[in-house]
Amino acid sequence: xxxxxxxxxxxxxxxxxxxxxxxxxxxxxxxxxxxxxxxxxxxxxxxxxxxxxxxxxxxxxxxxxxxxxxxxxxxxxxxxxxxxxxxxxxxxxxxxxxxxxxxxxxxxxxxxxxxxxxxxxxxxxxxxxxxxxxxxxxxxxxxxxxxxxxxxxxxxxxxxxxxxxxxxxxxxxxxxxxxxxxxxxxxxxxxxxxxxxxxxxxxxxxxxxxxxxxxxxxxxxxxxxxxxxxxxxxxxxxxxxxxxxxxxxxxxxxxxxxxxxxxxxxxxxxxxxxxxxxxxxxxxxxxxxxxxxxxxxxxxxxxxxxxxxxxxxxxxxxxxxxxxxxxxxxxxxxxxxxxxxxxxxxxxxxxxxxxxxxxxxxxxxxxxxxxxxxxxxxxxxxxxxxxxxxxxxxxxxxxxxxxxxxxxxxxxxxxxxxxxxxxxxxxxxxxxxxxxxxxxxxxxxxxxxxxxxxxxxxxxxxxxxxxxxxxxxxxxxxxxxxxxxxxxxxxxxxxxxxxxxxxxxxxxxxxxxxxxxxxxxxxxxxxxxxxxxxxxxxxxxxxxxxxxxxxxxxxxxxxxxxxxxxxxxxxxxxxxxxxxxxxxxxxxxxxxxxxxxxxxxxxxxxxxxxxxxxxx
Amino acid sequence: xxxxxxxxxxxxxxxxxxxxxxxxxxxxxxxxxxxxxxxxxxxxxxxxxxxxxxxxxxxxxxxxxxxxxxxxxxxxxxxxxxxxxxxxxxxxxxxxxxxxxxxxxxxxxxxxxxxxxxxxxxxxxxxxxxxxxxxxxxxxxxxxxxxxxxxxxxxxxxxxxxxxxxxxxxxxxxxxxxxxxxxxxxxxxxxxxxxxxxxxxxxxxxxxxxxxxxxxxxxxxxxxxxxxxxxxxxxxxxxxxxxxxxxxxxxxxxxxxxxxxxxxxxxxxxxxxxxxxxxxxxxxxxxxxxxxxxxxxxxxxxxxxx
Numbered sequence: 001x002x003x004x005x006x007x008x009x010x011x012x013x014x015x016x017x018x019x020x021x022x023x024x025x026x027x028x029x030x031x032x033x034x035x036x037x038x039x040x041x042x043x044x045x046x047x048x049x050x051x052x053x054x055x056x057x058x059x060x061x062x063x064x065x066x067x068x069x070x071x072x073x074x075x076x077x078x079x080x081x082x083x084x085x086x087x088x089x090x091x092x093x094x095x096x097x098x099x100x101x102x103x104x105x106x107x108x109x110x111x112x113x114x115x116x117x118x119x120x121x122x123x124x125x126x127x128x129x130x131x132x133x134x135x136x137x138x139x140x141x142x143x144x145x146x147x148x149x150x151x152x153x154x155x156x157x158x159x160x161x162x163x164x165x166x167x168x169x170x171x172x173x174x175x176x177x178x179x180x181x182x183x184x185x186x187x188x189x190x191x192x193x194x195x196x197x198x199x200x201x202x203x204x205x206x207x208x209x210x211x212x213x214x215x216x217x218x219x220x221x222x223x224x225x226x227x228x229x230x231x232x233x234x235x236x237x238x239x240x241x242x243x244x245x246x247x248x249x250x251x252x253x254x255x256x257x258x259x260x261x262x263x264x265x266x267x268x269x270x271x272x273x274x275x276x277x278x279x280x281x282x283x284x285x286x287x288x289x290x291x292x293x294x295x296x297x298x299x300x301x302x303x304x305x306x307x308x309x310x311x312x313x314x315x316x317x318x319x320x321x322x323x324x325x326x327x328x329x330x331x332x333x334x335x336x337x338x339x340x341x342x343x344x345x346x347x348x349x350x351x352x353x354x355x356x357x358x359x360x361x362x363x364x365x366x367x368x369x370x371x372x373x374x375x376x377x378x379x380x381x382x383x384x385x386x387x388x389x390x391x392x393x394x395x396x397x398x399x400x401x402x403x404x405x406x407x408x409x410x411x412x413x414x415x416x417x418x419x420x421x422x423x424x425x426x427x428x429x430x431x432x433x434x435x436x437x438x439x440x441x442x443x444x445x446x447x448x449x450x451x452x453x454x455x456x457x458x459x460x461x462x463x464x465x466x467x468x469x470x471x472x473x474x475x476x477x478x479x480x481x482x483x484x485x486x487x488x489x490x491x492x493x494x495x496x497x498x499x500x501x502x503x504x505x506x507x508x509x510x511x512x513x514x515x516x517x518x519x520x521x522x523x524x525x526x527x528x529x530x531x532x533x534x535x536x537x538x539x540x541x542x543x544x545x546x547x548x549x550x551x552x553x554x555x556x557x558x559x560x561x562x563x564x565x566x567x568x569x570x571x572x573x574x575x576x577x578x579x580x581x582x583x584x585x586x587x588x589x590x591x592x593x594x595x596x597x598x599x600x601x602x603x604x605x606x607x608x609x610x611x612x613x614x615x616x
Numbered sequence: 617x618x619x620x621x622x623x624x625x626x627x628x629x630x631x632x633x634x635x636x637x638x639x640x641x642x643x644x645x646x647x648x649x650x651x652x653x654x655x656x657x658x659x660x661x662x663x664x665x666x667x668x669x670x671x672x673x674x675x676x677x678x679x680x681x682x683x684x685x686x687x688x689x690x691x692x693x694x695x696x697x698x699x700x701x702x703x704x705x706x707x708x709x710x711x712x713x714x715x716x717x718x719x720x721x722x723x724x725x726x727x728x729x730x731x732x733x734x735x736x737x738x739x740x741x742x743x744x745x746x747x748x749x750x751x752x753x754x755x756x757x758x759x760x761x762x763x764x765x766x767x768x769x770x771x772x773x774x775x776x777x778x779x780x781x782x783x784x785x786x787x788x789x790x791x792x793x794x795x796x797x798x799x800x801x802x803x804x805x806x807x808x809x810x811x812x813x814x815x816x817x818x819x820x821x822x823x824x825x826x827x828x829x830x831x832x833x834x835x836x837x838x839x840x841x842x843x844x845x846x847x848x849x850x851x852x853x854x855x856x857x858x859x860x861x862x863x864x865x866x867x868x869x870x871x872x873x874x875x876x877x878x879x880x881x882x883x884x885x886x887x888x889x890x891x892x893x894x895x896x897x898x899x900x901x902x903x904x905x906x907x908x909x910x911x912x913x914x915x916x917x918x919x920x921x922x
Contacts, residue, residue: 032922199921209917215907218713237917241909244712244895244902248705249738256702260709263696264676264717265903268709286699376922381914385907400672400692401639415644416692436903437694437710438717440673445642445688445695448681456643457689457697 006036006061006192009068010139013085014077017049019129022157023075023136024055024371028200029153030140031059032373035194039511040371041067041587043616046225046309052080054616057371061192064373065337065511069591072187073142075135076102084615086111094142094187096135114138114184121175125168133169137176142186147177199376203367204229204271206338206374207297210345211269212241213381218261218268220246220254222276225309226365227299230271251276255283255296262287262294263446265392265436267349271297274316275306277323284358285324290446291424291432291475293352293359293388295345300364302585311585312365314507314558317535317567320360327472329479331359332535334507338372339379340533346383351485354388355478356434362535364558366587367508389433395441411456419443422453426470430477479537486534488542493517493528500525501597502550504543504576506532506564509556509588516593527597532564540572547574554578554600556593579607586612637662640672642690653830653841654684654751656804658691661720661749663807664814665693670718677720678707680727683758684751684830687722701732704739704748708889711746714901715890718818719746726756729765729785740794740823745888747817747824750787751804753832754839761835771838787827788868792861792881798824799864799881803848804831805841806877813879822888829877844875851878858882 010027012020024040031038038059045051058068074089076082076097082104089095091110099115107113116138118131133154140150151170158166180186201209208230211219219238221231231247238245244261248254254270261268272280277298287294300316302308307315320332331351335341341363352359402416423444425432432453435442445451449459450468458467492514493499505513510531520527530546532538547553553576555565560583569575580596582588592610599608640662648654665675675693679685681700688695694717698706703721711719728736728750739748755773756762762775766787770779791799798820802810810828817824829844851858856867856878864881890896898905909917 197922199918201921205921212909213914217902217905217907218709220709239894240916241913242895242898242905244893246708246712249734252702253705253708253735253738256699256705257709259698260678260696260706260711261713261902262709263706264710264714264901266713267907268713282699283702286702290696290698374921376918379914379918381909381917382911383908387907394673401635402641402692411644415690416638416641418643437676438673438714438903440671443672443692443694445697447689447697448699449697454643455689455695457686460647460686462644 009056009058009071010073011054011056011071012075013054013081015050016047016053018077019132020053020055023132024057026136026153026157027057028371030149032198032200035196035198036061037063038373039064039067042369044310052616061194065514066590069589073139088614096138098131112185116176116179121179122172130172133173134176137173138180141177141180142184143191144186145191147174198373200371200373201338202229202369202371203338203341203363204369205233206342207345207363208233210342212243213383214346214349215267215385216243216269218244218258218266220248220257220270221272222248222251222254224273224276226301226369227271227273227297229368230297251279255280258294259283259287259292262292269295271299273299273301274303274319277319281323285326285328286448287358288328288330289448291356293356295348295352295359295361297361297363299368300362308585312558312587313583314364316362317563320362321567329357329475330536332362334362334533334535336507336510336531336533337367339374341367342379350386354386356431362507364508389431391433391435391439391442394439398441400441400443418454423455424451424453424471426453426474430474483537483539486537488539489530489532491528491530491546494521494526496528496549498526499528499551500601501527501552501554502530502546503527503554503556504530504532505556509558512588512590513556513593515590519590519594520597525597538571544572544574552577554580556580558582581607581609584612635666637666640665640692642692644689646690648683649834651833653753653804656807657749657751657828657830660807660810661691661814663811667815668818674718675720676710676717677722678703678710680723680732682724682727684722684724685727701727704732704735707746708739708744711744712890714903715896716901721746721748723750725750725752725754725766726764729787737794740791740796742889743795743797743822743886745821745890750827751830752827753830753836755832755836757832757835786868788880789865791825792864796825797822797883797886800826800879801877802826803829803844803877805845809850816879820882820884822886847873847875848877849874851876851880
C-alpha cells in the first residue's frame with residue numbers, strides 16, 4: 001500500500017450511555033500521535049440513555065476533510081448496531097462484537113466476523129463499559145499496531161480515576177489484543193506513520209479558541225446543542241485565560257449581556273443554535289443601531305423549530321439574513337472547517353471593532369461537533385488585534401460638567417450644554433471614534449432609538465426626517481466597499497475552461513465537495529469548485545465572473561429549499577442550472593455529490609437529493 | 617476566591633469640586649407629560665449623585681423602553697437606551713465587564729416586571745452590584761394606556777375596558793424571594809425620602825431595587841398623587857427591621873388605606889456576583905485588561921490537544 005493513500009475508517013456503534021466517546025478519544029489520540037490525519041463524525045440522538053450512536057472515524061496519511069464513503073472496521077457495542085450496519089460492510093472488512101450477547105446475522109461475502117468472548121476475557125466483569133476497552137485492544141491488533149501506544153493512552157485517559165482503574169483497563173485491553181492475535185486475521189495493511197504528531201479538536205473548540213485568541217474577555221451563553229461545546233471550552237479555560245464566562249437565563253439575556261460587556265470595552269461573544277438565535281434576533285439589530293461590536297455564533301441544526309436537535313443542516317441562512325428589523329450593517333461568515341473557524345474569529349473581531357457593528361458566524365453541527373486533526377503549528381493563538389477607533393484616555397481639561405451656552409448642544413434652548421463629544425459623528429467613512437464608559441470628558445448616551453450625532457434621541461419629540469436620513473446614511477457608509485477588505489472566493493479543481501460543472505457550496509460543505517471534485521476529476525469528469533465563505537459582504541463580482549465562464553453551475557447545500565441559491569439569485573440575479581441538496585439530517589458523503597454530478601450531467605434531474613444509506 | 621466586602625472607593629472619595637444637581641442635567645429636557653412622577657425620580661437621582669460625590673463619567677445609566685426608559689437622555693452620565701425589557705441583562709454585562717462603574721438601571725413596571733421579568737429574577741439572585749430604579753406607574757404609558765403587571769385587579773384600561781381580571785405582581789416580595797439584597801419602595805412625591813434611599817442603595821454592595829410609585833397623570837386616574845399621598849407610610853417611622861425578611865414581606869403585602877414605603881429588606885454582607893467571580897481577583901476591570909493570550913498559555917492549550 002506504500003504508494004497508495006492510506007485511508008481507513010472505523011465505526012463504533014451503540015446506545016447512549018454505552019461509552020462510545022472514550023474509545024473514540026483513545027483511538028483519536030493514538031492516530032494523531034502517529035502523525036495521521038483524521039476526521040470523525042458522530043451521529044447521535046437527543047437522548048442521554050439509549051437510542052443509537054454511531055461514530056465514524058476516518059484516518060489517513062494525507063489530510064482528510066470529511067468522514068468518507070466507506071467503512072473498514074465496525075465495532076458493535078449492541079445488537080442494534082449489528083442489525084443496522086452489518087449490511088454496509090464489504091469484502092475485507094472486520095466486524096468486532098461481544099460474542100456473548102450479540103448475534104451477527106448474515107454478513108456479506110468477505111466480511112470477517114470477530115466475536116469476542118467478553119465474559120471470559122474480563123473475568124465476567126460486571127462493568128459493561130469494559131467491553132469497549134477489550135475492543136480497543138482488538139482494533140490495535142487487527143491494525144498490526146503495537147500494544148504499547150494503547151497502554152500509554154489508556155493510562156492518560158484513566159489516570160484521574162486512579163491506578164486500579166488504569167490497571168483494569170490496560171489488562172482487558174491486553175486480553176482483547178492477545179485474543180485477536182490468536183483468533184482473527186489482521187488487516188492486510190501497514191498503518192503508516194505520518195511526519196510529526198498532530199493535535200485534535202472539534203469545531204466548537206476551534207471557535208472558542210479563535211475567540212480567546214482574538215481577545216474575548218466576556219463570553220456568555222445558554223446551553224443549546226450543538227453549540228454547547230463552545231461554552232464548555234470557555235468555562236474550562238476561563239480562569240486560566242482570564243475570560244469571564246456566564247451562563248445566562250435565556251438567549252435574549254445572553255445577547256444583551258454580551259452587548260453590555262462589549263459597550264464598556266470587552267471583546268465579547270456568544271454562541272447558540274437556531275432556536276436560541278431566534279431569541280437573540282432583536283439584540284442583533286440593537287448592536288447595529290448602538291454601533292457596538294459583538295460576535296454571535298449560530299451553530300445550525302436541523303429545523304424548523306426544535307427540529308432534529310442532534311442533526312446537521314444549513315437551514316438558518318435566511319433566519320440570519322433576516323434577523324432583526326430595519327436596514328443595518330453586519331458581517332455574516334460561514335467558516336469551512338475547524339481551522340478556518342479558528343482563523344475566522346480574530347479576523348471577524350477586527351472587522352466588527354473597525355466597523356462598530358455585529359458579526360455573525362454560521363457554523364453547523366458538522367463543523368462544530370466534528371472532530372478534526374490539526375497541525376499544531378497551524379494554530380496561531382497570537383493573531384494581530386486591531387480595535388479600531390477607540391477612545392480610552394481622558395481629554396485634558398474637558399469635563400463632563402456642562403458649561404458654556406445651551407445653544408452649543410445643537411438642540412435649541414433646551415437641556416444642558418454638551419461636552420462636545422459626538423459618539424455618532426457623521427464622518428466621511430461613517431465610522432465614529434468610540435469612547436468607552438468611564439473615560440472623563442466623553443460622557444454620552446447610546447441609543448437603540450434613532451439618535452443624532454451626539455446620541456440624543458430623534459425618535460420622539462425631536463423627530464426630524466433630515467437627521468434620520470443622515471444617520472441611516474452614516475451607518476450604511478461604513479459598508480461601502482467593505483468587500484474589498486476580505487478575500488474573495490476562488491476556484492479550485494479542474495481548469496475553468498475544461499470544467500463541465502462548477503460546484504458552488506458555502507460553509508461546511510467545503511471538505512466534502514473538495515473530495516468529490518478530486519474523485520470526479522480522477523474519473524475523467526472535469527469539475528471545479530467555488531466555496532463561498534463570506535455571506536455578507538458577498539463577493540458578487542467574483543462570483544459573477546465564475547458564473548460567466550462556467551459551462552454549468554450546480555449549487556450544493558444541506559437544506560431543502562436552496563437557501564443559498566435564493567440568496568445568491570436575489571443579490572446577483574444569477575441562477576444555477578442544477579442543485580444537489582440534502583435535508584435528512586445527515587451530512588453529505590463524497591459519493592453523494594459524485595452521484596449527483598453524474599445524474600445532473602446525464603440530464604436526469606435538475607435537483608439531485610442523495611439517498612442516505614447509513615441509518616443513524 | 618475573595619468574598620469579603622470592600623468600601624466603594626468612588627463613593628468615599630470626594631471630588632475636587634463639589635457638583636450641583638444641575639450638573640447632572642442631560643442634553644435635552646424630559647419630554648414627559650407635565651406632572652409625571654418621573655420628574656421627581658430624575659431630580660432625586662441627580663441630588664443623590666451630588667451627595668454621593670459621583671462624577672458623570674463614573675456612572676453608567678441603562679434603560680429599556682418606555683416613558684421612564686427615556687431617562688438616560690435626561691441625565692448627565694454615560695447612558696444606554698436599550699431594548700424593551702433588556703436593561704438588566706445589558707447592565708449585568710456592563711457591570712461585570714467594568715465593575716469600577718456605578719451602574720443605575722432606570723425603567724418602568726412593564727419593562728422590568730413584564731417583558732423583562734426573567735432578567736429581574738436572575739439579576740436579583742445573582743446579586744449584581746447595581747441600583748435598579750423602577751418608575752412604577754401601574755400602567756403602560758408610552759403605548760397610551762394599557763394594563764401593566766402592577767395594575768390593580770379590576771382596573772379599567774384601554775386593553776381592559778371592563779376591568780382587569782389579573783392579579784398584580786408584588787415587586788417587593790418578588791424581589792426578596794428572588795434573592796435581592798436591598799429592596800425598597802418610594803413615592804416620587806417625596807423626593808427627599810427617595811434621594812436618601814438612592815444613596816443607601818448605591819452604598820449597598822449588591823442588587824438594590826427601589827420600586828418608586830411614579831404616577832402617570834395622563835393614563836392612570838386610579839393611582840394618582842392624592843391616592844398615594846393619603847396612604848404612604850414610611851417604614852422608618854414604624855421601627856421596621858430591614859434584616860427581618862418575614863416582617864418585610866408582611867409589610868409589603870399591605871395594600872389598602874396604608875401602603876408602606878422605605879427600606880423593606882437589606883442583607884448587607886452578601887457577596888456580589890463580582891465578589892464571587894474569581895476572574896476578577898486578578899484586579900482591574902475586564903474591559904481594561906490586555907487582550908489576547910500569552911504564548912505560555914497557548915502552548916499549554918495546544919499540548920492538551922495532542
